[in-house]
Amino acid sequence: MEDIKSKVLEVEGLIDYQEGSVVSREIIRKETGTVTIFAFDKGEGLSEHTAPFDAMVQIVDGVAKITISGKDNILNKGDMIIMPANEPHALKALEKYKMVLTMIRS
Numbered sequence: 001m002e003d004i005k006s007k008v009l010e011v012e013g014l015i016d017y018q019e020g021s022v023v024s025r026e027i028i029r030k031e032t033g034t035v036t037i038f039a040f041d042k043g044e045g046l047s048e049h050t051a052p053f054d055a056m057v058q059i060v061d062g063v064a065k066i067t068i069s070g071k072d073n074i075l076n077k078g079d080m081i082i083m084p085a086n087e088p089h090a091l092k093a094l095e096k097y098k099m100v101l102t103m104i105r106s
Contacts, residue, residue, distance in 0.1 A: 011060045015039045017096050022046065033104040040064070040099075045092035055083045055103045062097025066090070 004014075004027070015025045017039045028035040033053070037060075048067070057066060058080040066073045066081055068089045073081055077097075083089045091099075 011037065011100065012098055015098060017041055017098075020044070027100075032106070033102065036101045036103075038099050038101060040091070040093035040097050042093050042096045046090060048088050048090040050086050050088050051083070051103070052085055053103050053105050054085050055101055057081050057083065057091075058100045058102075060098045060100060062093065063095040064097045064099065065092045065094050067092075 014027070015023055015037050017023070018041065020041055022041070022044050023039045024036050025038075026034060026036045040062075057064075057075070059075045059077055061077055063077075064075045066075060066083070066089065068081070068083055069087045074094070075081060
């Protein structure tokens with residue numbers, strides 16, 4: 001991976017969509033947390049799961065449905081939501097979308 005530190009980056013351009021897939025690219029990995037960008041093709045998603053830490057999702061393109069503890073949330077470009085630690089959540093692409101996932105381990 002090229003060194004992207006200290007460079008101005010256009011977030012949407014950091015990852016490309018792939019037909020029928022969920023693609024991810026880790027931007028930062030530290031002991032204290034990670035920042036990862038994802039691209040979901042329409043209809044793709046991540047099944048319900050939990051994580052031991054809060055995670056913030058910011059939508060940078062498209063439309064996503066993020067279900068947290070059984071409650072559906074529709075997010076559009078520019079929206080963000082915090083998925084609380086230890087609560088079940090799932091993600092689905094209503095349209096293809098890109099998101100930045102920030103997880104802070106503490």
